[in-house]
Amino acid sequence: MRKGGNGGAGQGGERAKQRQGKKKGRISNRGLGYGALVAPERCFSCTTFNILAPIYKRLDKEDQSRRESQYRGYWLSRNQSIMDRLLGEMSSIICLQEVWLGNDELVDMYQRQLGDAGYITLKLARTNNRGDGLLTAVHSDYFRVLNYRDLLFNDFGDRVAQLLHVESVVPFCQSRNSSIPQQILIVNTHLLFPHDSSLCIVRLQQVYKILQYIESYQKEHNLSPMPIILCGDWNGSKRGHVYKFLRSQGFVSSYDTAHHYTDSDADAHKWVSHLNHRGNICGVDFIWLLNPNKYRKPLRTSWNEAVFGIIKYLLRAASLSEDNAFAFLKADSPGDYITFSGFCQALCQFGLTRHPHGLSPQDTQDLWIQADVDGNGVVDYEEFLVRYKSEVSIS
Incomplete structure (x- = not known):
């Protein structure tokens, strides 16, 4: 795994990340949980790269209205440099974010040059004509595309994802008497940027929708468990809730694996993908792998x-002790317990339910059922501590 190149990331018209590079992982087929390849053994590689759409790239700190998209020579040269780097690496899988899909000339350049190099390309624009989107390319020497799906989150971030169902060209050897091609699911996405803490729930929902869709797709097509690769700009670090959520579902970060990093926060600062629009050093580009076994x-x-975990984080961010956190959730309850109405009021105050893309009434009800351990309709202090002190378990 290594980083390099030039590019960037952006959120709407409000931010532009000066990208320091891309992330590339070289993955052994053996490492995905199935047998060895028919000799000679081959590996395939995967690159994820937010290339910073010219409509978001600011050229002047003093004049924020000056964007790269206004100067054809600038964006054409930079994107050709990105293309040269991609073609130099020749990864088996390429997942790009913030491709300026609103510009036909630029789209044609990527599709033509990647196509000439043997890639099958698929693109997906963000909803509501945001101007940018995703492009995924798989090399025909390694994979054939069996199926493809667009995933539209239909939230206020207008985010989308691509799902590719591919099959390896070189079959895997599962026994001495038979060999079959390996099937893999690939997802490319770019999650919402968390401008404030209330948006963390939206980003978590976006990942939840991806995993829900993967489950339904596998059931719909009666598929056996298979390796899954999730790529993209996740706009969140190892300290975030999305990272812990995916780890709890069995996914591993290929970058962590390659560098023998742990899940602890102590390793969160050891790699950097870019500086965000706030000037913060970030490591948010991931290639996630799931072993089907x-x-x-x-x-x-x-x-x-x-x-x-988000609720606990918000309580602690407010510098509330355990007793004060319980009192906050208890609100105007007549007894020494939390009621459902008090719980709902707290979720609203935290901004988790007060916007259209927050927690749904069913989400809130499910959470309450989990919190009310004994099912008596209220949450006492002992039940509160069960959730307050618990950590997301990572298997």
């Missing part, structure tokens, strides 16, 4: 744990 807890269980 790994145990996975029910998706809804992981989701509930992740939401409780």
Whole structure:
């Protein structure tokens, strides 16, 4: 795994990340949980790269209205440099974010040059004509595309994702008497940027929708468990709730694996993908891998744990002790317990339910059922501590 190149990331018209590079992972087919390849053994590589759409790239700190998109020579030269780097690496899988899909000349350049190099390309624009989107390319020497799906989150971030169902050109050897091609699911996405803490729940929902869709797709097509690769700009670090949510579902970060990093916060600062529009050093570009043989807890269980993690984070961010956090949630309850109405009021105050894309009434009800351990309709102090002190379990 290594980083390099030039590019960037942006959120709407409000931010532009000066990208320091891309992330590339070289993955052994053996490492995905299935047998060895028919000799000679081959590996395939995967690159994820937010290339910073010219409509978001600011050229002047004093004049924020000056964008790269206004100067054809600038954006054409930079994107050709990106293309040269991609073609120099020739990864088996390329997942790009912030491709300026609103510009036909630029789209044609990527599709033509990648196509000439043997890639099958698929693109998907963000909803509501935001101007940018995703492009995923798989090399025909390694994979054939069996199916493709667009995933539209339909939230106020207008985010989208691509799902590719591919099959390896070179078959895997599962026994001495038979060999079959390996099938893999690939997802490319770019999650919402968390401008404030209330948007963390939206980003978590976007990932939840991806995993829900993967589950439904596998059931719809009666597919056996298979490796899954999630790529993209996740706009969140190892310290974030999305990272812990995916780890609780059995996914591993290829970058962590390559560098023998742990899940602890102590390793969160050891790699950097870019500076964001606030000037913060970030490491948010991920290639996630799922071994199909790994145990996975029910998706809804992981989701509930992740939401409780957000609630706990917000309570602690408000510098509330355990007793004060309980008192805050208890609100005007007549007894020494938390009522459902008090719980709902707290979620609203935290901004988790007061906007259209926050927690739904069913989400809130499911969380309450988990919190009310004995099912008596209220949450006492002991039940509160169960959730307040619990951590997301990572298998």
